[in-house]
Amino acid sequence: MFKHLKQLTSLVAMIAVVFAFTTEAMAKKSKTLKNTQKKGFVRCGVSQGLPGFSNADASGNWTGIDVDVCRAVAAAVLGDANKVKFTPLSAKERFTALTSGEIDILSRNTTWTLSRDADIGLTFVGVNFYDGQGFMVRKSSGITSTGQFKDGISACTNIGTTTELNMRDFFNSKGIKYEPVAFEKADEVVAAYDAGRCDTYTTDKSGLAAQRTKMKNPDEHIVLPETISKEPLGPVVRQGDAVWEDIVRWSLNTMIEAEEYGITSANADSMKTSDNPAIKRLVGAEGEMGAAFGLDNEWNLRIIKQVGNYGESYKRNIADTGILPDRGPNQLWTKGGILYVPPAR
Amino acid sequence: MDNRGIDFGFGFLKQEASFDMQFTLLDYDGQDSYAWAYVVALLNTLLVSFLGIIFCTILGVIIGVARLSQNFLIRNSAAWYVEFFRNIPLLLQIFFWYYAALRALPLPETAEPWFGVTYMTIKGYYIPSMIWENLNVFLSCLIAAIVSIIFIRIYARKLQEREGKQLPVFYISIGLLIILPLLSFLIGGVKLDFELPVLKQLAQTSFIFEGGIALPPELIALVVALSLYTSTFVAECVRAGIQGISKGQKEAAASVGLNPNQILKLVIMPQALRIIIPPTTNQYLNLTKNSSLAAAIAYPDLVLVFAGTALMQTGKAIEIVGITMLTYLTISLSIAALMNWYNKRIEIKEK
Helix, strand or coil, X not given: CHHHHHHHHHHHHHHHHHHHHHHHHHHCCCHHHHHHHHHCCEEEEECCCECCCEEECCCCCEECHHHHHHHHHHHHHHCCCCCEEEEECCCCCHHHHHHCCCCCEECCCXXXXXXXHHHCCEEECCCCEEECEEEEEEHHHCCCCHHHCCCCEEEEEECCCHHHHHHHHHHHHHCCCEEEEEECCHHHHHHHHHHCCCCEEEEEHHHHHHHHCCCXXXXXXXXXXXXXCCEEECCEEECCCHHHHHHHHHHHHHHHHHHHCCXXXXXXXXXXXXXXXXXHHHCCCCXXXXXXXXXXXXXXHHHXXXXXXXXXXXXXXXXXXXXXXXXXXXXXXXXXXXECCCCCC | CCCCCCCCCCHHHHCECCCCCCCCCCCCCCCCEHHHHHHHHHHXXXXXXXXXXXXXXXXXXXXXXXXXXXXXXXXXXXXXXXXXXXXXXXXXXXXXXXXXXXXXXXXXHHCCEECCCEEEECCEEEECEEEEECHHHHHHHHHHHHHHHHHHHHHHHHHHHHHCCCCCHHHHHHHHHHHHHHHHHHCCCCEEEEECCEEEEEECCEEEEECCEEECHHHHHHHHHHHHHHHHHHHHHHHHHHHCCCHHHHHHHHHCCCCHHHHHHHHHHHHHHHHHHHHHHHXXXXXXXXXXXXXXXXXXXXXXXXXXXXXXHHCCHHHHHHHHHHHHHHHHHHHHHHHHHHHHHHCCCCC
């Protein structure tokens, strides 16, 4: 019995040392968080204009569900959802801007894939929109399904996206010879397709619905029913700052869970006296939910009050603007969708 | 870079590219490697630069000479042309030619044939393709013709130096160039067929031409914009070169009995070229570098495909941008070396 005591004590000592180091490292504030609080604004990379997701109006105000993720983080860490500096990025520039430290969150309808998550030095923190790639054609062409595509069809799209790869997989699997015409900016793709350069325009279905509103005559175009890929879109952060990653992840999760529990920007304050402990935790009235991030206890309440829950954000940006009134898979799991986030406790 | 979680390396070049390209000179498929995608995209860049340099030189010389014309209308039109095209940013001109052309060109089903068998449409310029039989026989005849022309020229020069006789070298050359390949058709069993583009319906209102060669509108717009823009600078170089030769040279040449044709060929041009070549080299380099603006209108050049799509898919920003920069540097230095060699050949040789 005593033979092993020495080894046992040394093992305990080792565990204690490791534990001490870990807790010390945990207690250390995130470097990105520290820099953000010093600067006084969140640096957020968005698209160059995709209605419903991230789009600037004439006076330079950004709106969209991707924009709301950054606003939520700003509300959580700085106390003001408006303290965000938006950087419009092309599909090509976006990852370099993030890895080089020019922005701290990339919230730009970016598809979560294995190679992006593993190779490029990025970490995806969640999904704020479940999308899939589709095709748009002119109504007059009489095409109502991708089954009617024939050899020689020309397809306009963006470079540097998963779209380009999905398109190839799709046409190859169907054995259709096609002409890819890939532009750098979405506006150029739309202009070329609208002029008649291409028979079809392919990108994420939400993108098709949004760009359709920009066309000369939206009623002349239809989006085909088929979906040829899974495109889970979500915010991305740099690899290597786990605390910052958690802050962004749980800012998004807070918005979704708030909708689940019926907490809105209007009733958030009154929810503090709720009987449900899960609701009380979400509005900072119970537990120590901010300490692990190096934040105060009302960080999540501020998100809900200033930005609103996910449902409010969706309604304001995507449903009411006529882009995609039907929430489809982006409905809560309790209402037949696939939005399901881990509990905040 | 470790801090940022980026790893450095060129292993990705061997990976499957898995994207397609709209227009390629060599066979390319998404299953090929990134390295091959690079080669194919580089060839597209070289093609556009090559075509641009040829057209801007031809146009530039014509406009440059026109600016010195005695005719008021020709002289002033040329001046207006130069001032107009060189003072509008190139990117705008590329957009103009691309989108203007897209708006103005007919859809395939309503296109009227040009020269009977070619069709200019919004989806590209369709021309018949050639189908050769015994192409190697034809090519060897062509090479034989060119080699014999070189020998005849050397012989003619020697003959003139020795005996003062002049051979009609130009007519002999043309004759050889026509007769030898023609013989290959009559005796060598060479056959040439044309495959004509034929209209094909894809859907109710969607048509395309099949067969023949399709030149995409992106390529055409890019070559047109680059040539028009750069030709203005070449024209100014040509004008400067010709004006740089004093009038006395021309008068002296005339006084020793040379005809106007010989004056231009033997006296004016050799001296003018010395002034024209160095600044024109700069313009060729500019054109090559400007061809990277192709990315704006979806022409699959090196920047769009390699520094665009490939960079995006692999995330190897440092490696890919590095390779792309080195590539442009190599192309530019090669053009400069070639032009410097030509400049050395024609420069004044003092004895």
